[in-house]
Amino acid sequence: MHRVAAIQMASGSNVTANLQIAAQLISEAVNMEAKLVILPENFALMHKHPTDSINIRENPGNGPIQDFLSQQAARAGIWLVGGTLPIKTDDPLKFRAACLVFDDTGQCVSRYDKIHLFDVSATPDEHYCESKSIESGNKIVVVDTPYGRLGLAICYDLRFPELFRCMLNQGVEILGIPSAFTAVTGKAHWEVLVRARAVENLCYVIAANQGGYHVNGRETYGDSMIIDPWGIVLTRLNRGAGVICADIDLKKQASLRTRFPTIKHRKIQCQPPSVTYDFDKPDKF
Numbered sequence: 001m002h003r004v005a006a007i008q009m010a011s012g013s014n015v016t017a018n019l020q021i022a023a024q025l026i027s028e029a030v031n032m033e034a035k036l037v038i039l040p041e042n043f044a045l046m047h048k049h050p051t052d053s054i055n056i057r058e059n060p061g062n063g064p065i066q067d068f069l070s071q072q073a074a075r076a077g078i079w080l081v082g083g084t085l086p087i088k089t090d091d092p093l094k095f096r097a098a099c100l101v102f103d104d105t106g107q108c109v110s111r112y113d114k115i116h117l118f119d120v121s122a123t124p125d126e127h128y129c130e131s132k133s134i135e136s137g138n139k140i141v142v143v144d145t146p147y148g149r150l151g152l153a154i155c156y157d158l159r160f161p162e163l164f165r166c167m168l169n170q171g172v173e174i175l176g177i178p179s180a181f182t183a184v185t186g187k188a189h190w191e192v193l194v195r196a197r198a199v200e201n202l203c204y205v206i207a208a209n210q211g212g213y214h215v216n217g218r219e220t221y222g223d224s225m226i227i228d229p230w231g232i233v234l235t236r237l238n239r240g241a242g243v244i245c246a247d248i249d250l251k252k253q254a255s256l257r258t259r260f261p262t263i264k265h266r267k268i269q270c271q272p273p274s275v276t277y278d279f280d281k282p283d284k285f
Contacts, residue, residue, distance in 0.1 A: 001247040002147040004174070004204075005034035008224040009241050010212025011046040015056060018044050019068050025243050030076045032245045035104075036147045038208040039083035040224070041097070041155050041180040044068075048216040050133035053086045057095045060087055061108065066100065074106030079145050083178040083208065084114065084154055094135045099152050099178060101143055112152035113137025116160055122184045130156075140166050148173035148204075148250050155179040158193045161200065168201050168263060173250060175203050180210040186221020191233075199231040202257050204248045211239050229253050 007025045011018045022043055029037045044065045047053045058066055065085045073080040080102045086095035097114040115137045117130040140163065142151045151167035151174070158177060167175070175197060181190050190209070198205040204227065211222020222239045226246040234246040257263060 001249045002036065003032070003034045003245055003247050004036040004147065004206055004226065005029035005032065005038070005243055005245045006206050006208035006224045006226055006237075007037065007039050007043075007243055008209055008211045008222060008237050009040050009043055010214060010220070011040075011042055011044070011210060012215050013046065013048050013052065015045050015065070018046075019065070021241060023068075023072060025241060026072050026076065026078075026080070028243045029245065030078060032243065034078065034243075034245050036079045036081070036145060036150075036174075036206075038081040038176045038178060038206050040208040040210045041084045041178040042210060043083035043178075044085050046180070046210065046214045046216060046218065054093065054095055054133060057086045057088045060111075066108070069100060069102050070106040070108065073102035073104060077104045079103055079147070081150075081152070081176050081178065081208075087111075087113075089135045091135060094133055096137060097130075097134050097154060098137075099154055099176075101145075101150070101152070103145075110141055110143040110152075112141040112154070113139070114154040114157065115140075115163065116156045118156040122182050126182070126184065128182075142167050142170045142172050145174075147248065150174045150176055151203075153177050155181060158197065159189075161197070164197050164201050164203075168203075169269075172201070172203060173253060174248065175201070175205045177205060177207045179207060181221045183219040183221050186223065190221055190223055191225070194225055195227055195231045195233070198227040198229060200262075202229040202253065202260070202263060204228060204253065211237070212241070229256050 082100040087098040101110040151172035210220035
């Protein structure tokens, strides 16, 4: 068995302060013997305005947020999934919402850029349009770790089950899902979506969410969870900053997939043509 952790935050608009809190929570996870730790979406900055994120964009492989993640992973000897941070694109007015994976030596071994962008009206008075400042990714990423095949998705991606089916075709065993679900959508759909992705793919899910009130006026739902392949909630955290840990058992998962072979029983295989499938060569620096 392997111990994994999800970190929940209520990030603000000060990068330095957010990284200090993230470091404290990573330390807590390490003290709880976690070896794979996942930070939430926007862990380093919950911007007041999209230009705030544009202003702190980093070049691939170079920048203070990436240095922080590398140092934390190497110092603790853990695999660390860096939620999301803004990475530069050719468009000076946009960035990629990138989820970076660092191994236990501090090397960045994989990168996933958020594919599905949150362009919605959650309520008549609550509107979001991520595509105005974020450039969508186009590669699905599954990466080998010492703790299993890890597939990456971010927040709004949860609503698109075909994304996870494509990961399943590449043998995914664990889903890491950094998120910043709104309070409104989270109350309605967060748990059912997270557990559905676990059940339909017979996967462990580590869902690290933002949870609380933010200085930009936004309220996020929290309720970070670790789910087993049968859809059972192993642990959860309601609101506020904190850490949750659980043990994952890949032998138990393999047995379940053998006894309850829904994966083998699939009749329909479908891949959206607009997405690049490059699992052997995932985005790397």
